[in-house]
Amino acid sequence: MSESTRTRLSAGERRNQLVEIGRKTFAEKGYDATSVEEIAERAKISKPVIYEHFGGKEGLYAVIVDREMEYVISRISAAISEGTPRERLEGAVMAFLLCVQDRPDGFAVLQRDSPTNTGMANLLADVGDQVSNVFASEFKKAGYDRRAAPLYAQAIIGMVAFVAQWWQENPKMAVEEVGAHVLAMIWLGLRDLPKEPDQPARPADYP
Amino acid sequence: MSESTRTRLSAGERRNQLVEIGRKTFAEKGYDATSVEEIAERAKISKPVIYEHFGGKEGLYAVIVDREMEYVISRISAAISEGTPRERLEGAVMAFLLCVQDRPDGFAVLQRDSPTNTGMANLLADVGDQVSNVFASEFKKAGYDRRAAPLYAQAIIGMVAFVAQWWQENPKMAVEEVGAHVLAMIWLGLRDLPKEPDQPARPADYP
DNA sequence: GGAGTAAGTTACGTGCGAGTAAGTTACGGT
DNA sequence: ACCGTAACTTACTCGCACGTAACTTACTCC
Numbered sequence: 001m002s003e004s005t006r007t008r009l010s011a012g013e014r015r016n017q018l019v020e021i022g023r024k025t026f027a028e029k030g031y032d033a034t035s036v037e038e039i040a041e042r043a044k045i046s047k048p049v050i051y052e053h054f055g056g057k058e059g060l061y062a063v064i065v066d067r068e069m070e071y072v073i074s075r076i077s078a079a080i081s082e083g084t085p086r087e088r089l090e091g092a093v094m095a096f097l098l099c100v101q102d103r104p105d106g107f108a109v110l111q112r113d114s115p116t117n118t119g120m121a122n123l124l125a126d127v128g129d130q131v132s133n134v135f136a137s138e139f140k141k142a143g144y145d146r147r148a149a150p151l152y153a154q155a156i157i158g159m160v161a162f163v164a165q166w167w168q169e170n171p172k173m174a175v176e177e178v179g180a181h182v183l184a185m186i187w188l189g190l191r192d193l194p195k196e197p198d199q200p201a202r203p204a205d206y207p
Numbered sequence: 208m209s210e211s212t213r214t215r216l217s218a219g220e221r222r223n224q225l226v227e228i229g230r231k232t233f234a235e236k237g238y239d240a241t242s243v244e245e246i247a248e249r250a251k252i253s254k255p256v257i258y259e260h261f262g263g264k265e266g267l268y269a270v271i272v273d274r275e276m277e278y279v280i281s282r283i284s285a286a287i288s289e290g291t292p293r294e295r296l297e298g299a300v301m302a303f304l305l306c307v308q309d310r311p312d313g314f315a316v317l318q319r320d321s322p323t324n325t326g327m328a329n330l331l332a333d334v335g336d337q338v339s340n341v342f343a344s345e346f347k348k349a350g351y352d353r354r355a356a357p358l359y360a361q362a363i364i365g366m367v368a369f370v371a372q373w374w375q376e377n378p379k380m381a382v383e384e385v386g387a388h389v390l391a392m393i394w395l396g397l398r399d400l401p402k403e404p405d406q407p408a409r410p411a412d413y414p
Numbered sequence: 415g416g417a418g419t420a421a422g423t424t425a426c427g428t429g430c431g432a433g434t435a436a437g438t439t440a441c442g443g444t
Numbered sequence: 445a446c447c448g449t450a451a452c453t454t455a456c457t458c459g460c461a462c463g464t465a466a467c468t469t470a471c472t473c474c
Contacts, residue, residue, distance in 0.1 A: 008440060010452050030320060033240040035431055046453050051433065072403055106324050113237055113320050128373070147379070158369020159362045166335075168363040172354070182356050214419055215470060242461055253423055258463065 015053050018043055023064050027108035031061060051079055061114065068106040069123055072099050085138075089186070093160055094179045096168070100164045107168065109163075124161065128153050156186060222260050225250055230271050238268060238362055274312040276330055279306050283334070292345075296393070300367055301386045307371045314375065318368075331368065335360050363393060371398035 009017065021042050023100050036057050040047045054060040075098070079091030100107045110120040129152065135149035148152060167178050216224065228249050231298070232241050243264050246252045247371035261267040286298030307314045317327040335357065365387060374385050 011450080014272065014451085036433085037431070045451095047432090048434075048454095049452065052451085057432070078347045090395050092360040099331070104366070112370075143413060147387050150373065150377070152392065154369050155392055157363040158367075158372075160365075162361050162365020163358055165365075166357065173358075178358065182362065185359065185362055218420080221421085243463085245460070252421095254462090255464075259421085264462070344433060396422095 011053070014045075014049065018050060018053060018060065019064055019067065022060050022154065023109055025104050026064065026112070027105040030112050044095075050061070058191050066116070066159060068103070068110055071103065071106065072096070072123065072127075075099055085134075086187075090179070090183055093182055093186075094175070097161055097164060097167075097179050097182075100168060104168055107164065111165070121163075124157055128157055131156065159185070168188050218260070221252075221256065225260060225267065226274065227272055228277070229267050231315055233268065233271065234312040235317070237319050258285050267372075270317060275310070276311065278310065279303070279317075279330065282306055292341075293394070297386070297390055300389055300393075301365050301382070303347055303367055304374075304386050304389075307375060308391065311375055315372065320371070326373060327368075331364055335364055348407060366392070 022039050023037055024139070025042065028034075035055065036047055036050055040050055043049075047169075050060060054063060075095045076092050079095035080088040083091065110123060112120075131153035132150040135152055136146050139146050139149050157171075163178065165181055167173065225246065229246050232246055232249065235241075243254055243257055246267070248256055250256075257263075257267060261270060279391050282302045283299050286302035287295040288297065289295075317330060319327075336359035339357040342360055343353050346356050370385065370389055373379065
């Protein structure tokens with residue numbers, strides 16, 4: 001069977017193709033503005049195929065979001081699994097930025113609004129809770145106000161997410177540089193900004 | 208004419224009522240998920256009235272967004288009009304937080320996605336450019352890397368916007384406290400967090 | 415009190431997009 | 445070669461929500 005003659009794809013191949021095309025399309029136009037028809041067109045098939053595989057528009061969307069979340073979470077989890085607190089933070093920030101760099105469409109999908117409010121909101125809420133817990137115990141140790149822990153967690157997350165978005169639209173810097181600046185701001189504060197911040201090593205154990 | 212008997216409103220009153228109801232509804236459900244029908248229902252009138260006043264759904268939305276942006280921008284502008292750089296930054300942050308506190312629905316509307324991508328994206332882009340310019344000149348003076356100025360601008364904006372959102376969902380702290388923490392983080396960096404950050408005065412010359 | 419206008423209603427047209435039923439074509443095994 | 449199944453298409457239904465045309469009711473000012 002020659003590749004060029006091939007018209008029909010297997011179930012698995014079709015699923016993967018549709019997830020990819022769907023991700024790109026949702027990233028470009030958002031959930032509501034994307035029609036099932038359009039995704040079908042881009043994939044050069046007809047609508048019912050999508051219903052066959054995913055049960056409907058929401059089904060496809062759910063699969064896309066789920067995969068993206070899984071991807072981001074697994075990378076961040078790997079990055080914060082060990083090391084000093086500072087190394088873990090650096091790892092998490094760099095992991096996130098690398099996700100954005102490697103899968104811009106996925107990031108875009110997660111950032112947009114969705115029907116069942118799954119997406120970035122949930123992801124960031126989760127991450128926020130995690131970070132917040134770490135902070136709470138550290139704050140307690142250091143005698144700071146524990147109630148403020150979630151605030152600082154949110155602040156850091158917002159900072160990173162926003163910088164990532166800006167960076168995606170103005171991709172003139174290397175990941176390492178972006179990460180270095182963000183981390184510098186987190187650790188040192190604006191007042192003592194270094195002229196050339198240290199560049200944390202890019203984790204090597206991820207594709 | 209007794210107030211209780213009054214059924215018909217004047218054009219201006221109706222406009223204001225619809226803007227208010229529209230803001231609340233769009234804030235709750237987002238642009239797409241809100242139907243003209245529903246807004247009409249909540250206002251206890253019929254659909255064509257809205258078309259009469261605003262020409263359509265987008266027209267109403269545009270007016271709402273415009274008013275909200277105007278409101279936020281005017282407050283921030285007033286806050287950064289004079290003082291030392293630090294006072295200006297404090298003023299801007301506090302002004303923004305007070306906007307969120309005073310008009311939560313407006314903030315919600317601006318944050319959501321919209322048809323013509325007006326909204327928070329544009330607002331923050333504008334503010335970002337402003338802040339970025341200030342930073343660029345300061346950075347030059349201090350010998351830092353000028354290209355990084357927009358990054359730090361975005362970082363601060365993202366931080367404030369995210370904290371604001373979190374605070375809206377967990378309104379357990381006073382504005383002054385939230386502002387103090389955010390500003391502490393900006394100025395001092397995480398490493399030297401004070402146990403009880405200074406509380407900047409709330410600007411008195413705004414309603 | 416009645417004409418004129420502003421405010422508001424009912425009842426529709428229209429289009430688009432989600433979802434489906436029934437029929438058709440390629441492919442793979444025997 | 446041919447049968448069965450999995451992949452795919454054509455051709456619809458249905459409902460919702462934007463927008464509009466034509467009509468009706470309340471208010472105001474002489």
